[in-house]
Amino acid sequence: GAVVSQHPSWVICKSGTSVKIECRSLDFQATTMFWYRQFPKQSLMLMATSNEGSKATYEQGVEKDKFLINHASLTLSTLTVTSAHPEDSSFYICSAQGQPSGETQYFGPGTRLLVL
Amino acid sequence: KNQVEQSPQSLIILEGKNCTLQCNYTVSPFSNLRWYKQDTGRGPVSLTIMTFSENTKSNGRYTATLDADTKQSSLHITASQLSDSASYICVVTPRGGGSNYKLTFGKGTLLTVNP
Numbered sequence: 001g002a003v004v005s006q007h008p009s010w011v012i013c014k015s016g017t018s019v020k021i022e023c024r025s026l027d028f029q030a031t032t033m034f035w036y037r038q039f040p041k042q043s044l045m046l047m048a049t050s051n052e053g054s055k056a057t058y059e060q061g062v063e064k065d066k067f068l069i070n071h072a073s074l075t076l077s078t079l080t081v082t083s084a085h086p087e088d089s090s091f092y093i094c095s096a097q098g099q100p101s102g103e104t105q106y107f108g109p110g111t112r113l114l115v116l
Numbered sequence: 117k118n119q120v121e122q123s124p125q126s127l128i129i130l131e132g133k134n135c136t137l138q139c140n141y142t143v144s145p146f147s148n149l150r151w152y153k154q155d156t157g158r159g160p161v162s163l164t165i166m167t168f169s170e171n172t173k174s175n176g177r178y179t180a181t182l183d184a185d186t187k188q189s190s191l192h193i194t195a196s197q198l199s200d201s202a203s204y205i206c207v208v209t210p211r212g213g214g215s216n217y218k219l220t221f222g223k224g225t226l227l228t229v230n231p
Contacts, residue, residue, distance in 0.1 A: 006159075041223075041226075043205065043221040044205075046218060049218075091157070093159050103147070103209065104162075104165075105219065106162075107152075107159035107160045107161070110157065110159045
């Protein structure tokens with residue numbers, strides 16, 4: 001099946017710093033990538049949807065200047081958490097959708113972010 | 117509002133036993149319903165996918181059922197193993213236009229299999 005990777009798998013940073021998370025589709029072309037956030041014992045919450053070469057569409061309540069998303073190629077999307085604060089600590093998961101998988105979203109393994 | 121409710125919230129069983137997890141949804145119309153397994157600290161992995169016209173789908177020891185009339189689905193796990201300990205998430209894809217399919221996630225059932 002299709003494989004999606006994320007890097008790093010976990011990151012610890014100081015408050016005020018920026019953190020970049022990469023999401024890659026390894027064996028298919030991801031025309032659309034999704035970024036989710038998951039708090040403990042909660043379901044995945046969609047943050048934004050990005051189509052290759054276009055600006056991301058953010059969900060209500062998600063600050064686009066805080067969470068910068070770039071989807072510059074069919075295999076790579078990045079999420080940058082700018083000026084991270086402790087409340088941004090969470091589990092960030094990306095998913096990718098494209099050809100030949102069609103509407104199926106394949107999830108990455110997630111990135112655990114801890115902001116001190 | 118599209119919603120997916122799962123029960124129970126958590127479940128503890130002994131290794132070798134069977135169990136059934138429930139999912140009720142209000143998403144309508146829908147394209148498909150999937151069950152995912154999410155290990156702690158990992159991303160979700162798809163177990164089964166069912167479209168509107170399907171009422172059962174098996175994947176090894178996992179069997180999912182779907183009743184589109186009552187908007188209910190279940191995931192049955194037979195002969196449970198310690199490695200089955202995980203969160204099981206029911207996810208419904210609404211039927212709609214465009215290429216961005218916004219999924220509706222349940223909160224999951226946390227299954228613990230004890231020796």
